[in-house]
Each structure stands twice: as structure tokens, then as C-alpha cells.
Amino acid sequence: MYAHGIRAGLPVGFEGRIxxxxxSGIEVANPVAQFAxxxxxxxxxxxxxxxxxxxxxxxxxxxxxxxxxDSVGTRLFAHPGLPRVLTTDHFQPHVLRRxxxxxxxxxxxxxxxxxxxxxxxxxxxHARRSALVPRVNQLLAGLTVDPAxxxxxxxxxxx
Amino acid sequence: MVALSVTLGAVVLLLxxxxxxxxxxxxxxxxxLHDLGAGVGDPMGEIGHDHRAAGASAGGGVVPLTxxxxxxxxxxxxxxxxxxxxxxxxxxxxxxxxxxxxxxLLSFLSTGCASCAGFWESFHHPDxxxxxxxxxxxxxxxxxxxxxxxxVAALAAPGLSVxxxxxxWTEYEVPGSPxxxxxxxxxxxxxxxxxxxxFSQVAELVRxxxxxxxxxxxxxxxxxxxxxxxxxRESANDRELLDAGIRPGDPSLYPTSVEELYGPPDxxxxxxxxxxxxxx
Numbered sequence: 350m351y352a353h354g355i356r357a358g359l360p361v362g363f364e365g366r367i368x369x370x371x372x373s374g375i376e377v378a379n380p381v382a383q384f385a386x387x388x389x390x391x392x393x394x395x396x397x398x399x400x401x402x403x404x405x406x407x408x409x410x411x412x413x414x415x416x417x418x419d420s421v422g423t424r425l426f427a428h429p430g431l432p433r434v435l436t437t438d439h440f441q442p443h444v445l446r447r448x449x450x451x452x453x454x455x456x457x458x459x460x461x462x463x464x465x466x467x468x469x470x471x472x473x474x475h476a477r478r479s480a481l482v483p484r485v486n487q488l489l490a491g492l493t494v495d496p497a498x499x500x501x502x503x504x505x506x507x508x
Numbered sequence: 509m510v511a512l513s514v515t516l517g518a519v520v521l522l523l524x525x526x527x528x529x530x531x532x533x534x535x536x537x538x539x540x541l542h543d544l545g546a547g548v549g550d551p552m553g554e555i556g557h558d559h560r561a562a563g564a565s566a567g568g569g570v571v572p573l574t575x576x577x578x579x580x581x582x583x584x585x586x587x588x589x590x591x592x593x594x595x596x597x598x599x600x601x602x603x604x605x606x607x608x609x610x611x612x613l614l615s616f617l618s619t620g621c622a623s624c625a626g627f628w629e630s631f632h633h634p635d636x637x638x639x640x641x642x643x644x645x646x647x648x649x650x651x652x653x654x655x656x657x658x659x660v661a662a663l664a665a666p667g668l669s670v671x672x673x674x675x676x677w678t679e680y681e682v683p684g685s686p687x688x689x690x691x692x693x694x695x696x697x698x699x700x701x702x703x704x705x706x707f708s709q710v711a712e713l714v715r716x717x718x719x720x721x722x723x724x725x726x727x728x729x730x731x732x733x734x735x736x737x738x739x740x741r742e743s744a745n746d747r748e749l750l751d752a753g754i755r756p757g758d759p760s761l762y763p764t765s766v767e768e769l770y771g772p773p774d775x776x777x778x779x780x781x782x783x784x785x786x787x788x
Contacts, residue, residue, distance in 0.1 A: 350592050350600040350601070350602050351600055352594065352595075352598065352599045352600035353598075353599070357600075357602075359590075359592070359602055359604075361590075361604075361607070362604060362607040363602075363604065364590065364602050364603045364604040364608060365600075365601070365602050366595070366599060366600065366601045366602070367599050367600040367601075368595065368597065368599035368600075368601075369597075369598075369599070370739075386607070386608075387608055387609055388603075388605075388608035388609060388610055388612065388644050388693065389603075390644075391645075391667045391668060391669045392667050392739055393739070394739050394741060394742045395739075395742060396742075398739065398741045398742055399739070399741075405609070
């Protein structure tokens with residue numbers, strides 16, 4: 350899978366999508382990549398709304414969400430590079446954006462290839478995290494981000 | 509009398525040579541066909557004789573003989589490989605129907621075929637499709653090398669999962685459009701495929717599959733009922749923030765300390781039940 354400068358080599362059993370949501374007019378639509386071991390519904394919120402409630406206890410859900418370029422260089426995104434190896438200690442039930450009983454999650458902010466991202470991961474079962482986290486790491490190993498394109502030169506091309 | 513006998517003997521000898529030559533020629537033709545993989549039984553060969561080895565040993569390559577479309581008996585009609593492609597909007601998408609649980613209906617459609625038009629139109633009214641709850645619908649067109657994404661986008665209903673991939677058509681051996689494949693994600697195989705003129709016929713196929721699967725509890729539950737959800741929930745959150753005058757980039761969205769977020773420690777009071785606001 351490749352779109353919007355994000356490439357994903359999906360392990361067996363994963364499906365995914367990379368897209369930009371149509372902006373509301375006052376916000377800039379940035380790329381979102383979603384990956385899951387279950388059938389992703391057609392309509393899913395950026396951080397899994399409408400999908401995480403469908404997860405079984407053997408499922409994982411992963412979001413890679415890009416922020417605006419003005420976030421580059423801020424302390425929140427100081428972590429260099431996409432986290433490649435997560436551990437079971439990184440997952441906590443209270444990290445979930447939508448707290449559902451039995452699930453747990455983790456969230457990381459980082460800058461990769463000059464592009465600011467957050468990585469948000471949900472496990473279908475916190476009790477099974479030792480079996481599910483390796484699947485997440487398998488997915489993360491196949492994700493790459495292209496460098497941010499150079500800002501376009503404004504002004505008439507004949508100037 | 510002697511001359512007649514000699515003449516007759518010569519004719520018999522000539523005819524014998526002719527028959528022997530024909531038999532030899534026939535044997536050579538049969539051997540050549542056998543080496544090409546089109547043999548229908550070689551009395552000189554062993555059972556299970558490897559045509560590829562024979563071809564290789566003879567110094568020639570293996571020549572597959574394929575005439576016309578694959579016969580029904582030769583089709584791989586049970587595997588359900590994952591498919592990946594692009595979306596009409598320029599994104600990417602991959603589905604794994606064999607491992608995702610539940611039923612997935614893959615609808616292979618084109619923008620140009622007249623009989624597909626009715627299906628594109630039907631998908632604008634998902635509540636009238638008649639598919640069993642929990643059945644996922646994915647439309648697959650050929651890739652951007654064969655279809656124009658803008659035309660696909662114009663036909664696709666909002667919210668419809670549309671994937672453009674010519675490889676998917678090859679892997680599922682789609683003979684033409686419209687064509688439908690029903691995959692059971694619990695059993696990991698396709699359980700039905702075929703053509704239809706109206707979507708009601710497809711829905712009937714899925715319904716029958718549902719009856720078969722019900723005894724084995726193949727359909728997953730519709731998930732947890734958690735009220736407003738998905739993009740609608742996020743839009744509702746955005747509306748609340750905008751109504752409160754909080755726009756993108758508002759300083760209140762970027763607190764610099766815990767105190768700025770929750771107030772001084774002494775002021776933090778445990779919330780009474782009537783003050784607890786549940787997240788939408």
C-alpha cells in the first residue's frame with residue numbers, strides 16, 4: 350500500500366487504508382493511515398471511532414495520523430522517528446481515546462522524515478497484550494514515510 | 509503366372525513399407541504431442557510421467573496449451589486472497605476478506621458496462637440493499653490503468669468502500685462485470701460467486717449463505733452499542749468546540765502545564781455525579 354507518502358507492507362491478516370479526509374473549510378486535511386486485523390467499516394473516525402467497538406479480543410487497530418507542518422520542531426513531536434518496537438508495558442487501558450472495557454492503548458508523538466505524526470494503537474484485549482504486541486511490531490516494521498516535499502514556491506511562475 | 513506372382517509380391521512389399529512409414533510418422537506425432545504436455549496416454553511411458561522433465565531433457569521449453577477461458581472445474585473457486593489498490597480519491601486501500609471475520613461481498617464493477625449502472629445506483633441506498641447485518645460491501649474496479657478514477661468517484665456512493673485494482677480481477681479470475689464474490693471471513697474462503705442482473709439476486713445469495721452459516725455462528729455481533737460514533741462523533745466534537753469559540757490553533761488547546769489544564773491543586777475537587785459529563 351502506498352499513498353500520500355506513506356508506504357505499508359501489510360503482514361498477513363492486516364488490512365488498511367491511507368487517505369485524507371475532506372476538510373471542513375477551516376482545517377487542513379492531513380493524511381491518515383489506519384490498519385486493523387478486522388474488517389474496517391467504510392466510515393471510521395480518524396482515531397478509530399466506529400471501529401474499535403467492533404474489535405475482538407485478538408484484534409489490533411493502528412492509526413498513523415499526520416499533523417500540520419507548524420508542529421515540526423515543537424517539544425511534543427521531538428521524538429525522532431516512528432517507534433518500531435513497542436512493549437507490553439507501553440499499553441495502558443487509560444490511554445484509550447474511547448475507553449472500552451478490556452481494551453488498552455498507547456500513543457506516541459514523533460517526527461519522521463520531517464513530518465509530524467502521532468501513532469495510536471489499540472489492543473482488543475489488554476489481557477492478551479503479550480500475544481498482540483508482536484503483531485503490532487510486525488506491522489510497524491513495514492511502515493515507511495517519505496520525506497516531506499519541499500514547500501511550493503508561491504507567486505507567478507514567470508517572476 | 510510367374511510374372512503375376514512377382515508383380516503381386518512387389519505390390520505387397522510396397523504397401524507394407526507404406527504402412528510401416530505411416531505408423532512411424534504417427535508414433536513421432538504422438539511423442540511430440542506428449543512432450544508438449546498434450547499427450548492422452550503413452551503406453552510406453554510410466555504412470556505420472558513428468559512432462560516438464562521430458563521437455564527439459566529434450567532441450568525444449570514447456571509450452572502451456574491454453575485455449576479459451578479457464579474451465580469451471582479448473583478454477584480456484586475457494587481461495588480468497590487479500591487485495592490492495594488505490595481509491596478513486598487518491599488514497600490506498602487493502603482488504604483481507606479471508607481473515608477479517610464475518611461476510612465480505614466483493615462487487616467487481618466497471619464504469620462502462622451498462623448492466624453495472626443499476627448496481628452503482630443501488631449502492632446509493634444501502635438501507636434498501638437487503639444485505640444481512642454485518643455484511644461488508646467492497647466494490648472493486650480495475651486499476652487506474654483501465655479505469656478513470658474521476659469516473660469511478662462520480663458513480664460511487666458516499667461512504668462506499670471502492671478499491672481500484674486490476675490484480676484483484678486476475679486473482680479472483682473475474683470473467684467480466686458485473687461479478688460478485690462472497691467471502692466468509694471466519695472460514696477463510698469464498699463461499700459463493702457469480703453474476704446477477706439485479707442486486708436483489710445478490711442479496712438473496714448472501715441471505716442463503718447466512719442461513720447456512722447461522723448454524724455455525726459465523727456472523728459476528730454488530731459490535732458494542734456505544735451511541736454516537738465514528739466520524740459523526742468527531743464532527744460533533746468539532747461543532748461543540750466551534751460553538752464555544754474554540755477554533756484550530758486556539759491557545760487553550762495547547763496547555764503548557766497541568767495547572768493550566770486542571771487549575772491549582774487545591775481547586776481540584778472530586779466531581780459529583782451530576783457534574784460528570786460522559787464523553788459523547
